[in-house]
Amino acid sequence: ELLKIYIVIIFFAKGTARRKKKVVHRTATADDKKLQFSLKKLGVNNISGIEEVNMFTNQGTVIHFNNPKVQASLAANTFTITGHAETKQLTEMLPSILNQLGADSLTSLRRLAEALPKQ
Template sequence: MKETIKNQNNSPICRHKCTLVGTARRKKKVVHRTATADDKKFQFSLKKLGLGVNNISGIEEVNMFTNQGTVIHFNNPKVQVSLAANTFTITGHAKTKQLTEMLPSISNQLGTDSLNSLRRLAEALPKQSVDGKAPLATGEDDNDEVPDLVENFDEASKNEAN
């Protein structure tokens, strides 16, 4: 008896009736948004607000300095300005970098706050001597004071003129 039930389950007719065909249906289609779609949506909202924005061309990079010592760096951004609303918009691919990574190229862009944070960062690093020897001990001073003026250079320049 058990053998006949097994044979019925193995028959092609029973296999066809007992199996489920297909896959589960997706309830909602997932839409992947791209950055360009977000940029277009942003541009539309600026127009909707009535901000007359004008494109500024020729800007190669934008650096925003944060209080934490990091830099938000935009390479080849799209910059727009609304002078009436005193608003600047910067769109593009942004990278967050440490201040030390960008130091040689941004030294002329640093403000007083950034210079102070750079000084603190330099003090935190171990001090190296000028000739490349071992680092100085914390108690040593490397003649940071300005030396006293011994000679009068004005008199020496007058003597050269005569």
């Protein structure tokens, strides 16, 4: 009990320096600059001529980028896609993405089509 009181007196007594932790606020632009610098070190190059990017998820949704900025570094096995992303359901994108679907996506599309009449 006396030890606790002694510790409180030593650390919180009048005249002792109080250490304050400096809070560093980061902005999104600072993070973007760091990311671009790291990508520059990897040696990424811009790839032009890509109009859209669709990423298919296991949940049946599509992450759709319209007119993205695509960069790649084959040596580092790194691809970056930047731009405005929209998460859409697979059924919303159906007519335009049929030629982009792989075998596993086609099976999930069949399961989705079988589930629709039941509802």
